[in-house]
Amino acid sequence: xxxxxxxxxxxxxxxxxxxxxxxxxxxxxxxxxxxxxxxxxxxxxxxxxxxxxxxxxxxxxxxxxxxxxxxxxxxxxxxxxxxxxxxxxxxxxxxxxxxxxxxxxxxxxxxxxxxxxxxxxxxxxxxxxxxxxxxxxxxxxxxxxxxxxxxxxxxxxxxxxxxxxxxxxxxxxxxxxxxxxxxxxxxxxxxxxxxxxxxxxxxxxxxxxxxxxxxxxxxxxxxxxxxxxxxxxxxxxxxxxxxxxxxxxxxxxxxxxxxxxxxxxxxxxxxxxxxxxxxxx
DNA sequence: ATAAGGCCCTGACCGC
DNA sequence: TGCGGTCAGGGCCTTA
Numbered sequence: 001x002x003x004x005x006x007x008x009x010x011x012x013x014x015x016x017x018x019x020x021x022x023x024x025x026x027x028x029x030x031x032x033x034x035x036x037x038x039x040x041x042x043x044x045x046x047x048x049x050x051x052x053x054x055x056x057x058x059x060x061x062x063x064x065x066x067x068x069x070x071x072x073x074x075x076x077x078x079x080x081x082x083x084x085x086x087x088x089x090x091x092x093x094x095x096x097x098x099x100x101x102x103x104x105x106x107x108x109x110x111x112x113x114x115x116x117x118x119x120x121x122x123x124x125x126x127x128x129x130x131x132x133x134x135x136x137x138x139x140x141x142x143x144x145x146x147x148x149x150x151x152x153x154x155x156x157x158x159x160x161x162x163x164x165x166x167x168x169x170x171x172x173x174x175x176x177x178x179x180x181x182x183x184x185x186x187x188x189x190x191x192x193x194x195x196x197x198x199x200x201x202x203x204x205x206x207x208x209x210x211x212x213x214x215x216x217x218x219x220x221x222x223x224x225x226x227x228x229x230x231x232x233x234x235x236x237x238x239x240x241x242x243x244x245x246x247x248x249x250x251x252x253x254x255x256x257x258x259x260x261x262x263x264x265x266x267x268x269x270x271x272x273x274x275x276x277x278x279x280x281x
Numbered sequence: 282a283t284a285a286g287g288c289c290c291t292g293a294c295c296g297c
Numbered sequence: 298t299g300c301g302g303t304c305a306g307g308g309c310c311t312t313a
Binding site: 032077078093110111112113114150151152153157263264 | 283284285286287289290291292
Binding site: 001059074076077078112114115116160162169170264265266 | 305306307308
């Protein structure tokens with residue numbers, strides 16, 4: 001499940017090998033993967049393009065082309081970008097192949113087909129709705145408190161809202177809430193300012209640590225699809241305190257980690273370290 | 282405006 | 298062994 005740290009790792013891995021490479025041919029095997037433009041236009045416009053610069057916005061990968069356009073990639077659940085020799089046959093889950101001028105090909109594979117690619121001249125048409133970067137200067141306690149004010153939805157649900165803050169997904173929402181000692185079901189608008197400050201710091205802290213460890217690659221077969229472009233796993237899963245640890249002892253207090261569903265997402269927390277008791281709602 | 286639920290997809294897993 | 302049903306989930310869309 002690629003979230004911000006996994007996408008950041010992807011970009012750091014791809015930048016040195018992809019910079020300056022020219023696309024010489026494009027094949028699309030699953031048309032819905034291309035969000036915009038049409039598949040024909042996408043193939044036509046990508047051919048001859050040179051990868052020039054790389055960036056990230058939330059969970060979106062930005063592959064800047066020398067001609068000025070941007071190839072935007074969102075891996076969603078199970079998407080992967082990886083370089084293969086030109087002779088490598090596309091796997092059954094490979095949906096886009098871009099042959100490069102160095103004898104290799106950039107493959108986009110995605111088991112569940114949720115991921116999307118956009119080729120645009122103005123990135124803002126795709127990214128305009130996103131909230132601030134959680135590791136940037138715009139993500140402050142004052143900002144977050146202002147956005148949470150009056151909201152009755154759970155804090156976990158709002159952390160997952162990409163318009164609130166860009167790049168936090170299910171893993172890091174759970175881990176950040178544990179670090180901040182806040183119950184995921186707590187009504188967002190009734191958090192004390194001190195708790196919002198703690199949460200702000202916890203989100204940034206968890207994401208930084210996860211980037212340092214090249215993201216989370218879970219052993220559970222359902223989740224194992226995140227791998228770095230070279231196939232190696234990240235290692236932040238070893239640092240998870242609550243995510244996918246249902247029934248195991250809390251590393252801080254020893255109580256059993258519990259699971260509940262919030263915003264249709266599996267949610268993991270320690271009932272002792274993240275108490276809900278005493279709250280009216 | 283916010284909140285809640287369905288949808289897209291597939292493979293793992295479960296019960297019979 | 299085989300088979301049908303359930304589940305997981307990010308973002309987008311519809312509904313209330």
